[in-house]
Amino acid sequence: KNIKGKIEFKNVDFTYSGSLNPVLKNISFVCNPGEMLAIVGSTGSGKTSLINLIPRFYDVTSGELKIDEINVNMMNLKELRDIIAIVPQKxxxxxxxxxxxxxxxxxxxxxxxxxxxxxxxxxxxxxxxxxxxxxxxxxxxxxxxxxxxxxxxxxxxxxxxxPKILILDDSTSAVDMTTEGKIRRGLKLYLKNTTCIFIAQRITTIREANRIIVLDNGMISAIGTHEELMKNSDIYKDIYYS
Ligand code: DUT
Ligand code: MG
The missing domain is CATH 3.40.50.300 (P-loop containing nucleotide triphosphate hydrolases)
Structure with a gap:
């Protein structure tokens, strides 16, 4: 079908069942078709939890998650997962x-x-x-x-x-930097019509993204380009200089 691969989070909260505290709080952002969006943040900040909502490995607790303007809860699960590929952290x-x-x-x-x-x-x-x-x-x-x-x-x-949507969860963390660079260049060509959300630690990888979300304790602390975040986000600067 004609899926463009736009992803929209609208005031999304998420709490694991059996837990009292939300791990994601008021998450709102749009990832446009074909965009490359990076998510950064310290361990436990909720990066994996966030991306796992997209193929509905878990359902949002409140708020809305949409793909191409359609609430994912209204989509057929198989069709939803057919357009998404995830490279999991493990x-x-x-x-x-x-x-x-x-x-x-x-x-x-x-x-x-x-x-x-x-x-x-x-x-x-x-x-x-x-x-x-x-x-x-x-x-x-x-x-x-x-x-x-x-x-x-x-x-x-x-x-x-x-896939129409590719999600990479720290997927090259164990790959050496030279090889990672080659993968990155290959992906760039491959991803022309693919929306890509990736979690990464290395700044060389992160700065390739069109936009970067800085996640802190389950909340979006900043969102912008590498240049913007270098000006506006202390957390991002810490990552850059670490
Ligand atoms: N959490 C649970 N249950 C789960 C998975 C995670 O309670 O099944 C908690 C642990 C943590 C928070 O959710 O307090 C966020 O975890 P997540 O794995 O999303 O964090 P991350 O940003 O992906 O951390 P890392 O960089 O270590 O992968
Ligand atoms: Mg993770």
Whole structure:
């Protein structure tokens, strides 16, 4: 369908069930179609909780979350999740081969599509260096991948889905900076018509975003471009100089 990928949070509060304190408070922002939006903030500030609301892993407690002007609660869950790909903070691979892991959820993809996704994710090269290449077994009895390699497989899986909305939760935290730079440049081309929300720690990655949200204790403390935040946000400056 003709989904553009606009995301809107309107006075969103969120409290985990069984908990008394909201982890997200009065979150309002718009992410326009094709925009690249970064979320930064200290550990526990609510970054993962926020992005998990978009595919409805959890429902907002109050306020509204809309995609292309439609409240996500009114959307078919499968259709909603079909347009979104998330690279979660904790990589989830299963024992099986690399190809199966990348194709998980996109079983009809061609070999060429898999390789294209793996190339952007900077995974193709190390996969090809294994004797069994894409049929290398992971997990028990197979190879042990490094944290950064697992993240790149996980990213390739998300890219293969060709989502309208791509969400990256600290997805290159274990990847070295040179490789991360290559991924970033590849993603830029790939993301032309994709809305991207990403959580990141490294300033080199963060400053690529069109806009950046600074989350503090479950609230938006500032929102703007890198240049704007360097002027207006003490929290952001702390991140920059740390
Ligand atoms: N929290 C829960 N239940 C959960 C997940 C998180 O109560 O299932 C709490 C822990 C924390 C707050 O929500 O006090 C925000 O957690 P979140 O994981 O959203 O924070 P983050 O910004 O993603 O932290 P990190 O940078 O460590 O990933
Ligand atoms: Mg998190």
């Amino acid at each position: 990589t989830m691979l299963f024992s099986g081969n690399i190809l199966e892991n990348i194709k998980w959820g996109n079983e009809n993809a061609s070999v060429e599509e898999v390789q294209d996704a793996a190339k952007i994710a900077q995974a193709h090269e190390f996969i090809m260096s294994f004797p069994e290449k894409y049929t290398t077994q992971l997990g028990q009895g197979g190879v042990n991948l490094s944290g950064g390699q697992k993240q790149r497989i996980s990213l390739a899986r998300a890219l293969l889905k060709k």
